[in-house]
């Protein structure tokens with residue numbers, strides 16, 4: 424009989440400590456050994472993981488009030504500005520924000536030694552941070568300047584809220600130009616000297632749930648070493664793209680917006696990073712549990728690296744100037760092997776996302792579920808899937824004079 | 831031909847002298863300055879790569895020692911901070927000698943073998959967490 428499970432039945436087993444949980448890597452071997460049907464009968468949950476640079480990340484902080492009170496107009500943490508255009512002592516520090524006096528790319532390629540991602544890393548490591556704020560002063564918030572030292576334990580709330588993480592699939596980046604370039608996909612050597620990629624492939628959350636059947640709004644996840652939730656679909660979520668027969672998108676596709684309490688996260692799973700010539704960012708660890716509701720879900724989670732393809736994109740011209748250029752696609756088994764064949768050339772591969780760390784996340788999440796401390800969640804609302812008609816928009820360039828005249 | 835990296839520590843009076851110029855002119859050595867640090871009191875050190883034939887190399891070194899410059903061989907100059915490394919693997923496609931390498935493509939774990947490192951510094955900039963650092967250590 425075909426296996427069917429409800430979220431509640433799985434949670435019942437989790438509470439009793441009887442749930443059978445395996446990682447998205449382990450499930451591959453189990454399916455080879457037992458076949459889909461038997462594996463689906465045995466396995467309750469498959470855990471996934473990814474640990475990669477995710478620029479669209481940041482932390483919302485409420486600092487608490489000073490005496491006299493201040494309505495922070497501009498606010499800095501260790502010299503890196505947080506967005507303060509919210510209520511008096513709320514601010515959002517973004518992962519890619521740089522210190523005001525950063526030399527950036529003035530001396531090319533810039534080093535970007537410290538930025539928002541590093542502030543978040545230091546904050547979650549409970550290091551003391553310099554907090555500065557300025558304001559114009561009001562009757563209710565008279566203070567105009569604040570300079571102090573705080574730690575994560577001093578603030579009221581600090582929650583990680585990342586508008587776009589866990590990209591379902593991503594480009595493989597090459598450089599067809601004749602000089603080295605410095606990108607968010609790392610250093611790319613000229614004339615296709617290397618090919619960089621950033622995903623944990625067969626371990627990656629949305630590659631194991633290609634149609635977002637069990638991953639939706641409200642899904643409880645591993646986030647930055649603590650517990651988080653899927654808050655919404657991520658920015659640039661574009662599920663209606665070409666897909667393979669196994670349902671796996673052949674390009675970017677789905678993304679997640681995630682949220683969680685920073686105070687229970689760890690600096691091991693939120694790591695500040697510097698991309699030479701590009702900027703600062705944050706490595707984020709995410710793990711999503713996938714309940715095996717039926718055999719179809721099991722088939723999705725058994726996806727292998729060789730069955731996941733991504734497009735090869737040129738970052739010298741193609742990406743920056745939006746010039747489509749068909750360089751074919753490659754699969755993740757080849758990318759992981761260290762060499763990949765692109766247009767007949769053997770190219771060494773440069774991984775950007777940490778596979779060993781992704782595996783460890785899937786392992787930790789598995790242990791959490793096995794021990795009964797982490798239950799799975801039925802999404803409150805599904806994410807738009809392959810049948811959506813989302814249009815991937817670009818910024819229209821219009822003359823601004825017309826607008827001025829109309830006003 | 832010898833090619834060696836050495837650290838030269840010198841005092842104020844020595845730094846007044848045209849040491850590098852003499853090494854090049856009188857001892858026919860090719861000198862590549864890797865790092866120099868001289869404090870306002872004019873004391874400091876130079877990390878240089880010296881190359882030339884064996885005899886001139888010895889003579890050059892003796893010249894430095896006679897001046898009172900302390901010359902020490904340079905060793906173990908790249909330090910890999912395993913606790914900082916996040917095992918992304920980005921450095922491995924830049925390291926020309928396989929000192930930083932992913933040996934097992936199943937686990938994808940990155941290891942560092944100091945013996946193989948030629949201190950080319952290729953890995954320094956491409957590491958997003960700056961887990962590899964150049965250290966000037968003296969044997």
Ligand code: SF4
Pocket residue numbers: 908924925926927928929930946947948949950951952953954962
């Ligand atoms: S300095 Fe050069 S040889 Fe040494 S680990 Fe780095 S890239 Fe490899």
Ligand code: SF4
Pocket residue numbers: 914915916917918919920921922930940956957958959960961962
């Ligand atoms: S690039 Fe840096 S963080 Fe990544 S594996 Fe190499 S040493 Fe580790």
